[in-house]
Amino acid sequence: MKTHHSPEGASNPRRSFLKSSGMLTAGLFLGGSLRASVPFHLSGPGNINTPAILGGQPVRPAQWIKWPIWKPETDEQRVIEVIRSGIWSRAAVVTEFEKEWAAALGAKRSLAVVNGTNALVVALNQLNIRTGDEVLVPPYTFIATISAVLSNGAMPIFVDIDPDTYQIDPDKLEAKITPRTKAILPVHILGQPADMDRIMAIAQKHNLVVIEDACQAHLAEYDHKKVGAIGHAGCFSFQNSKNLAIGEGGAIVSNDDAFMDRCFSYQNYGYPYGTMVGAISAGSTMQGTKVRLTEYQAAIGLSLLKRLDGETTIRNNNAAYLKSLINGIPGIRPYKLYDKVTRSAFHLFPFRYNQAAFKGLPREEFLKALRAEGIPCSGGYTVLNDQLFLKDAFESKAYQNSYPKEQLNFEKYVAENKCPENEQLCKEAVWFTQNMLLGPKTDMDDIASAISRIHQHAEKIKLAEKK
Template sequence: MEKNISQNGAPNPRRSFLKSSGALTAGLLLGSTLKAADTFHINGSAATPAILGGDPVRRAAWTKWPIWKPETDEQRVVDVIRSGIWSRASVVTEFEKEWAAALGVKRSLAVVNGTNALVVALNQLHIKTGDEILVPPYTFIATITAVLSNGAMPVFVDIDPDTYQIDPAKLEAKITPRTKAIMPVHILGLPADMDRIMAIAKKHNLVVVEDACQAHLAEYGHKKVGTFGNAGCFSFQNSKNLAIGEGGAVVSDDDAFMDRCFSYQNYGYPYGTMAGVVGAGSTMQGTKVRLTEYQAAIGLSLLKRLDAETTARNNNAAYLKSQLGGIPGVRPYKLYDKVTRGAFHLFPFRYSEAAFKGLPREAFLKAMRAEGIPCSGGYTVLNNQLFLKDAFESKAYQNSYPKEQLNFEKYVADNRCPENEKLCKEAVWFTQNMLLGPKTDMDDIAAAIARIQKNADKIKLAAKT
């Protein structure tokens, strides 16, 4: 999660997209909330698309992200800077308590980023070389990096095509004697089916680590995601719904586990139930991924707005989904019946090239941007990425797994996820900051899509000439 590059070394489309869409200042359109049809009339859905020389649907700026209000947000940070106490101390502890309270969980441990939150949690649940972890293919690379960092083997389980989440119906077929954990990812801030996942984990005696890095305050059955499994992990990277720049957290109700995590992220020094050896130094092999005081101060300032912002995202997401439902070729996300709140770190839908008269998705995205609507095609396929091959060729993996399991071509074939491959070709994303404005912002998005749909054949023809 640290660099603006993708798995293959090219510019990271998610980070570049987040940066471009979040760099604009907030702007409100005049007038009350309008129905999509009215907005289409005002903006001229039948008019020439911007990419063909017409006026764009939108010229106004989008809500800037992160939102920073000097009058309410700066004093806490300034106080920390002036104190000279910048390494982990009381402010980090305060942030951990506030984050745990926001989730309704007993304990929270802040670390340097969401990636390392996952690394620490897996490590202290005793995931090690030789173990297999069931993971979804539709996720950011950090999910898989955390598994590899602990010497374990990621086993990809295909997605539910409607919700984009790991499909519980496909989990048990992937379980082997080496399987030790399930790692559901509440990707895009949309909750996974935790009832079925937890039931399968209990049946097979597997631990569950929830990657909730994009799912701040999302709920499944009125319970916050990240609090169902043995551990939940969050990210506070700059694009996230709670933005600190970098940062992450592990949460759990298990005191012994959390004490081990604290010890591990602080050189293995004794802590809590890990203490008790007189005169001893570190009691375990550890690392150093502590959060700083000024990062925690930023988090405490912004946490005060997170609940209201989450409500705004949910309201706008529901409205935008209703506006898109009647446009041919647009298939919005679906939430599981027990989802009571989304985080909507991203608003996704599936794009049908055929329904847009054969207009390729990349041409659609380009046309949308010309209309003043930032958008992205999202993730690419993960299970064939060369970082996996690099790990498998290391001595640690060569000495711990059967040779046939490390055959990269066989691994890629065994871990193919057809539904995910389709989604990677069809997905379109809007970032969470775009859901923080008035409903008229949503009308602009719908109007742009409708305009492109109506003129898809002209756009396609122009792209060929």
């Protein structure tokens, strides 16, 4: 029995979309409201309420807030100090950032690394997820989630999503558990928390570890607890599009000191650290790698972290308002949050698009029409669990020597890992980026007005596209 949902809160196509919308700079708002029959700024013969894709004036001629936001007067001092110091490799500033990030999440420890992908790689490795193990993963995620599992020689097993929240569906988890299953890797995708109570209960029942992929979920909360700090470990990304943007960067958080000491050692050539007793001069105590963060990256993170909480509140308020505006438009089905979600991150604002309710207008044509109105948008992820990078891994000697031949049959694997709810979502999803939620409520009016206008003229747009 599912416990959701509250009525409110929240490939590289995603990054191309993030870049295109993020490059837009803040400008003067000229828009009207969905509640007005004609947006205030539309005027001129033949242009009254005519969709921009059919020759009318766009609903939104103004530009969007640029991302990342950088304020020289408040943000540059720490960075300049680090550059002038000449101490650029990991030192005191990285340690300070780790302490601040852990405190922001209510976690005991944090370890900064070069990116979110390697945060996942290191966390999985030091939770002893290795060759021959299976990890339960959602199909609606960025490729890095799955790559991290493969990097440790483990087998990703896809569990379908909840069609309303887009998160891994706890109802489908136990059917995928085998004697090889060692971990559950929920992804708080789009910045919306997964159902952590049920996931943790299932993990405890089957003696599994839980690694939260919170790379898009900075400061999101489930039952007033920050995601990433609920499972055995949590992983974050600070890539340029993220709500805390450093350019590149990532972090692991946990309350387990021994685990965090192992992670520190592993990401620093395996040199001993903390409870990993020994002296660096004596050599490494484990096989390791080098994925350390730099001092100037940490300085950027410290500067921008000061604004993250306030920006998260703005995103949540605007997302709730935008949802209220578009909820009644036929064919538009906004996200839902689980009852215990007390805050979303809204790295992305998602909804589902029903082509039939728009006179059969295909989603790609809907997206084109939205962009013509000055509203950057994306169709989001494509199906992940049948992509050839998986086949490539299965054909490697490491996998061939470690798994039964039958388990590495790619066609059989694809059939057993089909996720029909995810496949449908990939056909229907529409995304707006988090920077679009940082402006005034009138920006949300523009988005809703554009969607309403396209719905009103969907038949004409469809016919025009056929010509």
